[in-house]
Amino acid sequence: MAKKKIVHYLNQFFAGIGGEEKADMPPELREGVIGPGMALNAALGDEAEIVATIICGDSYFNENPETSKHKILDMIKPYEPDLFLAGPAFNAGRYGVACATVAWLVQEELKVPALTGMYIENPGADLFRKAVYIVETGNSAASMRKAVPTMVTMTKKLLNGEEIGTPAEEGYIPRGIRRNVFREERGSRRAVNMLISKLKGEEYETEYAMPSFDRVPPADALQDLSHLTIAMVTSGGIVPKANPDRVESSSASKYGKYSIDGIDDLTAEEYETAHGGYDPVYANEDPDRVLPLDVMRDMEREGIIGHIYEWFYSTVGNGTSVGNSRAFGIRIGKELKEAGVDAVLLTST
Amino acid sequence: MVKEIERFGIPVVHVCTVVPISMTVGANRIVPAVAIPHPFGNPSLDAKEEKMLRRRLVEKAMKALQTDIETQTVIE
Incomplete structure (x- = not known):
């Protein structure tokens, strides 16, 4: 029996082409297996093989999503694959968005089963978990060895049209699908048992997890900015030169707070970026490209905005956990509220 | 951070x-920027043009703060 054909998607980093300096490379097609594809291919054995690999820079994909989608689909089509694999992307945000988007697209447009893998907090998971099978991985490539067998098992099942079990059995991120099953005990009894366990403080597993829609309603629009104070916050990692607070280049555990009293412009001599998740050349040349203080000062002088708050806050949004980001936001928000700040300009790369 | 401050x-x-990441983190007023390594700039422009580009983007952001919205909105 002929081996089934798989096309694999990687970013510039996992394909071994380069780091952030190559993140703007457009989609490129290579015959055969590359990087993490090797481990996947080996584990697939005689059943299937990766016949081609598509590589695209993370920044390119996210900055040109429509062009990238078309190019990538056109590259995949001629192979008539039986399945499409992407990643795994772990906690790399732009990569995760690309993997999940392409997997979804292949599924929709080419009617070919697709599978990807990433960390649960990857924004790609939030965007596509309902539509695509996403194997849950650890947050770094160190978990590759654990991710490969799970991805391969699911790949084989999808290729053979076998039934896919529950998220807990298979190791993918829950898609919110409910299925009818027969249980020994009727619903009322199960509900009462659950309640008793809850009252006793024991473990219990709900049969219907309520979705958590944590949305904050938009604050009211402002009328006239000319008498208001606006604060600047960034996840783009702009810090005074030499990064005095040592804000980490990825998985940040802290943020910095810096006075811009009397400063009109963020110059390359005085400021830089600590962010390790994008090519820092442009931000280091002119930090206003990430945190536009020069223009804000002009607008303050012209009376369009009242005041720029005298401190700016900065962290690195690169694999930084949702928990940390939330904690930063709460502390920053509290300070800004107490300082009487009226609005915030928050910039991200 | 956006959500917790708001x-x-x-x-x-x-x-x-x-923008899709901004939607998932729950930002309400979203203004698309230029590019990942230079959201408020474009190194291929000369300094004057680049600053004008930045000015237009900041003006858009300030206008977004003055825009009434009901739910998450991308303001171009």
Whole structure:
């Protein structure tokens, strides 16, 4: 029996082409297996093989999503694959968005089963978990060895049209699908048992997890900015030169707070970026490209905005956990509220 | 961060390149930026043009703060 054909998607980093300096490379097609594809291919054995690999820079994909989608689909089509694999992307945000988007697209447009893998907090998971099978991985490539067998098992099942079990059995991120099953005990009894366990403080597993829609309603629009104070916050990692607070280049555990009293412009001599998740050349040349203080000062002088708050806050949004980001936001928000700040300009790369 | 700051009742405008990520983190006023490594700039322009580009983007962001919205909105 002929081996089934798989096309694999990687970013510039996992394909071994380069780091952030190559993140703007457009989609490129290579015959055969590359990087993490090797481990996947080996584990697939005689059943299937990766016949081609598509590589695209993370920044390119996210900055040109429509062009990238078309190019990538056109590259995949001629192979008539039986399945499409992407990643795994772990906690790399732009990569995760690309993997999940392409997997979804292949599924929709080419009617070919697709599978990807990433960390649960990857924004790609939030965007596509309902539509695509996403194997849950650890947050770094160190978990590759654990991710490969799970991805391969699911790949084989999808290729053979076998039934896919529950998220807990298979190791993918829950898609919110409910299925009818027969249980020994009727619903009322199960509900009462659950309640008793809850009252006793024991473990219990709900049969219907309520979705958590944590949305904050938009604050009211402002009328006239000319008498208001606006604060600047960034996840783009702009810090005074030499990064005095040592804000980490990825998985940040802290943020910095810096006075811009009397400063009109963020110059390359005085400021830089600590962010390790994008090519820092442009931000280091002119930090206003990430945190536009020069223009804000002009607008303050012209009376369009009242005041720029005298401190700016900065962290690195690169694999930084949702928990940390939330904690930063709460502390920053509290300070800004107490300082009487009226609005915030928050910039991200 | 956007969401938690806005929870204090302070309007936040999020200027960012990858709009889908901004949607998932729950930003309400979203203004798309230029590019990931230079959201408020474009190194291929000369300094004067680049600053004008930045000015236009900041003006858009300030206008977004003055825009009434009901739910998450991308303001171009």
